[in-house]
Each structure stands twice: as structure tokens, then as C-alpha cells.
Amino acid sequence: MSYLGFLFANLGRKKVRTWLTFLSIVVCFLLFGLLRTVGGMFSGPVNLAGVDRLVVSPKYSIIDPLPISHMNVLRGLSGVQSAAHADWFGGNYLDFGLAFPTIPVKPREYFNVYSELEITQADLDTFENTRTGAVASRSTAERFGWQIGDTIPIMGNIYPQEDGALLWEFELVGIYDRPNSSGGNFEDFYIHYDYFEEAKQHSKGMIGWISVKVDHPDEAALLASDIDALFENSRNPTRTMTENEYNAQFTKQLGNIGMMINMILTAVFFSILLLVANTMIQSFRERLSDLGVLKALGFNDGWVARMVLYESLLLNVSGAVVGIGLSYLSLIGLEPMLSNFGVVELTSANLIFAMAIAALLGLVVGAIPAIRASSLPIVDVLKARG
Amino acid sequence: MKHIIDIRELHKTYQRGGERISVLDHIDLTVDEGGYLALMGPSGSGKTTLLNMIGGLDVPTKGSVNVCGVNIAQLKGRALANWRAQNIGFVFQFYNLMDVLSAQRNVELPLLLTKLSKKERQKRALTALDIVGLANRAKHKPSELSGGQLQRVAIARALVADQRILVCDEPTGDLDRASANQILDLMEILNTSHHKTIVMVTHDPEAARHAHECLHLDKGRLSAEVNA
Numbered sequence A: 001m002s003y004l005g006f007l008f009a010n011l012g013r014k015k016v017r018t019w020l021t022f023l024s025i026v027v028c029f030l031l032f033g034l035l036r037t038v039g040g041m042f043s044g045p046v047n048l049a050g051v052d053r054l055v056v057s058p059k060y061s062i063i064d065p066l067p068i069s070h071m072n073v074l075r076g077l078s079g080v081q082s083a084a085h086a087d088w089f090g091g092n093y094l095d096f097g098l099a100f101p102t103i104p105v106k107p108r109e110y111f112n113v114y115s116e117l118e119i120t121q122a123d124l125d126t127f128e129n130t131r132t133g134a135v136a137s138r139s140t141a142e143r144f145g146w147q148i149g150d151t152i153p154i155m156g157n158i159y160p161q162e163d164g165a166l167l168w169e170f171e172l173v174g175i176y177d178r179p180n181s182s183g184g185n186f187e188d189f190y191i192h193y194d195y196f197e198e199a200k201q202h203s204k205g206m207i208g209w210i211s212v213k214v215d216h217p218d219e220a221a222l223l224a225s226d227i228d229a230l231f232e233n234s235r236n237p238t239r240t241m242t243e244n245e246y247n248a249q250f251t252k253q254l255g256n257i258g259m260m261i262n263m264i265l266t267a268v269f270f271s272i273l274l275l276v277a278n279t280m281i282q283s284f285r286e287r288l289s290d291l292g293v294l295k296a297l298g299f300n301d302g303w304v305a306r307m308v309l310y311e312s313l314l315l316n317v318s319g320a321v322v323g324i325g326l327s328y329l330s331l332i333g334l335e336p337m338l339s340n341f342g343v344v345e346l347t348s349a350n351l352i353f354a355m356a357i358a359a360l361l362g363l364v365v366g367a368i369p370a371i372r373a374s375s376l377p378i379v380d381v382l383k384a385r386g
Numbered sequence B: 001m002k003h004i005i006d007i008r009e010l011h012k013t014y015q016r017g018g019e020r021i022s023v024l025d026h027i028d029l030t031v032d033e034g035g036y037l038a039l040m041g042p043s044g045s046g047k048t049t050l051l052n053m054i055g056g057l058d059v060p061t062k063g064s065v066n067v068c069g070v071n072i073a074q075l076k077g078r079a080l081a082n083w084r085a086q087n088i089g090f091v092f093q094f095y096n097l098m099d100v101l102s103a104q105r106n107v108e109l110p111l112l113l114t115k116l117s118k119k120e121r122q123k124r125a126l127t128a129l130d131i132v133g134l135a136n137r138a139k140h141k142p143s144e145l146s147g148g149q150l151q152r153v154a155i156a157r158a159l160v161a162d163q164r165i166l167v168c169d170e171p172t173g174d175l176d177r178a179s180a181n182q183i184l185d186l187m188e189i190l191n192t193s194h195h196k197t198i199v200m201v202t203h204d205p206e207a208a209r210h211a212h213e214c215l216h217l218d219k220g221r222l223s224a225e226v227n228a
Helices: A003-043 A069-075 A107-113 A121-129 A138-144 A193-199 A217-231 A243-252 A257-286 A288-296 A301-341 A348-374 A378-385 B047-054 B077-087 B103-113 B118-131 B147-159 B177-192 B205-209
Strands: A053-058 A080-086 A102-105 A133-137 A151-155 A167-176 A189-192 A209-214 A238-241 B003-016 B019-032 B036-040 B062-067 B088-091 B165-169 B197-201 B213-218 B221-227
Touching (some): A003 A348, A053 A243, A069 A080, A069 A209, A069 A217, A080 A107, A107 A209, A209 A217, A217 A238, A257 A288, B003 B197, B019 B197, B019 B221, B036 B047, B036 B177, B036 B205, B047 B165, B047 B197, B103 B118, B147 B165
Parallel strands (some): A133 A167, B036 B197, B036 B213, B088 B165
Antiparallel strands (some): A053 A209, A133 A189, A151 A167, B003 B019
């Protein structure tokens, strides 16, 4: 029997309880791995190098608009291959439970910048020439059973029409595909900017953001700073970033994601702390006589205390290893859905942090039983056993 | 012959509330190496307390307890634990085996304190089990063994690290007559063939008859020798 085998044997005293506790720890660290990774995508550093497309957005808030005149300035800038503007229409289809991103765009410009979107030339021409036209992704069209020619009613919640009406109607004139989305959730519904611009009640001449295709990806970082410098002293300064960062910014409008994640994790770890501490204390009480016998056999107070502490560490750290391993596998599966927001990667910093928490948890919950085991009077324990 | 146990002027008192209770009073006792001593007496007479003193589980209030050449009254903590591990094998009335470990692993336990390799520990545990006639039950858990077998496993654990003294507290107290006799025969073999010094507390006159010497303890004082 090895020392480790002895620790495992002790943990196996109440198998069901130990397994349940172990699984709780696994779930806790699975959540840790997932949430910290997702949180990191919203707060991590941004690498502009090597990207072929940038998003120029308002500097202070994505709900501030940009003047469409920025487009002309950008088009003339060295290093900009092409540019397309877009906006967030908002709105809901049928009722509040069915929503998808509705984006007013200039058809040719936009599909030129987003060349990975596949649309037939005929559909694009029709879209270009139909002011009330719209195109949907295949997944969105299939989701709602739309056919070409259908009228799609959208209830606006940001932009009323000039007469104050909130209901907008668009004619579905095309379907596009996004083969490289790897099955991701890509639901954008594009409407014609010209119609939107003419019909909307306010914010005329303003746009939400501009997507810029760069000539040389290696110079993307430099171009981004050039663009922001260009508008720095205008009434509408910009912040140029990668698409992933921009998507993350969008989600950040929900609130401080990092803080929310840390609060959730704190609550989860506090619950686990109580649960595992309860398990360890119960386990300690149930084997007082075993601990007394170990001491009688010559195991000193420190040895017995360390054994109790190591059991706690073993339970917590092994649970953490399995939990983090599962989160790693889960992130591989979730990558297609999350990749729009950044690099899906369980960082080594998070791994180290998880192991440090597991060790700390093990030490904290094992400390009280270990101290009590250390001071256990042999004679009294053996007497109690009879 | 050399005294392996030499107790002089041993006193043990406990404080219970405001009352001072004397458990052992003026105990002088010697046991020769290879001796076999039975301690008898009524409940509460101090037999187990005296046994605990000899085994280094308890400390005297006054007096000296020399066992294996060491005055263990002066040892504390780690030193006392080390001394116990090297010199004393305990056999308890209720076996005190660990339920989660097999017989072999229970026997192997004291060897975790040594620097022996895992393989050597396993070998020695199997040898000890063989001595008590339970090599074929090595993989069995305590719940799969009878009372007599459990006590034999406990004895194997008490001698696996080659301890010089076996301290036995009512080793047959939980066994039927036939099993008790097997245990007593085994202890006699350990005493005669393996030269283990045995100190045994018992209520059982039949058990006491196996000892070379039997002392009676009453109200904390050693009185007459019952038999020899």
C-alpha cells in the first residue's frame, strides 16, 4: 500500500458521499473554466496584428452614432481597401420572444467587405434594386420557414418611421450562406440602408459603425491608430478595433461581465467551501477511533494532521483537475459559438488560478479537522471505542 | 535476566471536577525480556491505565516508567510516538482495524512509518499474516472476517514492525471460547518462539493461565500474585 493509496482508501470510507462531494467540486471547476474563459474574452487584451478587417465604432459608446461623412474620409485613407457601414436596427419579429440582429446596409458595399458571405449575384442585384428588400441567413430563413417573396414584419424599438409607426415591413429577396461559420449562430437579417435612411424618423445621416477591409493585415494595428487619430478632434471620435472585440463590446452593454462572472464564481466557491468542509468534518468525526489507533501505532500528531489535510487537498485538487479538464473539452465544443467574441482559450493563468483555488480550498476545509486530529487524546478516543 | 519493563513508584491521578482521583498508587513492577504478564482485577482497578503507561499512551503523574531502556515518562510528542512505533505492538479488545483496508493493508500500516519499499512492506505484512495463519485472507476486508480472524490480523499488525513488546488489552474479551483459545495459543507461540514480551490485561482466568506471571490490581494498587 502506498501513502497515496492509503489516502484514497480513507476517502473511500463513505463512497457515495465522497463521490457526490467530488462531483460538486468537478462542476464548480467546470463552471470556473467556462466562465473565466468567457469572461476573459470580454476583457482580455486585443491583438490587432494580422486581421484583415477592422470595425470603426464611436469612441465612447456603441449607442452613439457616427456621421456617414466618416465613410468618405475612410475610403480615401491609405491602407483601406474598402469600407461598409451598418447600424443596429433592433426590433422584434412577431413578438418579443423572437429577435435577431437586423442591420441596415448598403448591399454591394457590405457584401464586398464581408466577402465570406455567399449570396448569388441575382439575389444581390435584387437586394440592391429593391428598397424595401431584405436578405436573411439560411439558418434564420429555415428557422422561421421564410420563402423568397415573403413579407417580414419587424416591430422597431429604436427607429420609428417618419409617421411614428413602429411596424416596418420588408420583402425577403435573397438568402445568404456563411460556410465558414462552422455552425455558429449567425442570424443577421440585412435590410436596405437607403430605405431605412429615408423612412426613419430621426438620426438621419448617422450610422452605427463602419467595417473596413484593410490592404495589408500586417499593418492593421497601425491603420487602426491612424483612423482613430484622424477623428480624435472631431465631434464624433472613433475607436477602431477587431470584429471580435467589437462583438464583445456589444455584449458588455449588458453590464460588467467580468464582475458578474466573479460574483457568480465567488458564490459557487463559497457553497463548495461549506459543502466540502461539512464532508471533511463528518468524515473526521466518524473515524476518531481510527485516528486514535493510528496514533497508538506510532503515527505522531503532525503525521495524522497532515494525513487529514492531504485527504482534503487530494479531494479538492483532483476534483479541480477533472473539472478543468471537462471545461477544456467543453470549450472545444463551444468554440464555434463563441469565436465571434474572441479567442476561445483556457489560459495557463486560469489553470494556475484554478489549481491555487483548489489547493486553498483544500487547506481551508482540511484545517479544522487536521488541527483537531492533531490534538486528539489517544486514551480518551480508545476508551470511547470501548 | 534483564528487565524490559521497570516501573518505580508510579502514581497516576486524575482531576474530576474538584476531586482528585487516584487511579494508580505506588506501583512497582518489573517484567523480564521475553516475559508474559497477565494483569487481572475488577473494572476500574487501573489495569488499562497501567497498560497505557507501559505502552506509552499515557503519562504518569509521578514515578518512572522504564520500558526497553527508556524512561518514557520523560518522552513527549514525536519522540514518544517514534518510541511506540519501534517498541510496542498493541492488541485491543475490539481489534481496532481500519474497515476500509484489507487485512494485508491493515497489517502494513505501521510500516508506513519506516523507510521500507512498498514491495518490502507488502512482503513483511504477508509474512506477519502467515505467522498468525491468515496469509490466505490477506485481501479480505475486516467485514469479511470472523472475530478470531480479526484479532489475529490485529496481532499480525502488532508484530509486523518487529516490536519487542505486545501490549494486549482484553485480547479475548470479544471472542467465543474456541476463538479465544486459538488467540491465546498464538500469543504463547509468539512469546516462546518469537521471544515477544507480552503484557496482557484480562478478566479471563483461562487467558491468565497462559501467562508466566499474573498480578492482581485492585483500587490502583498491585496486590497478590495470582499464579505463576
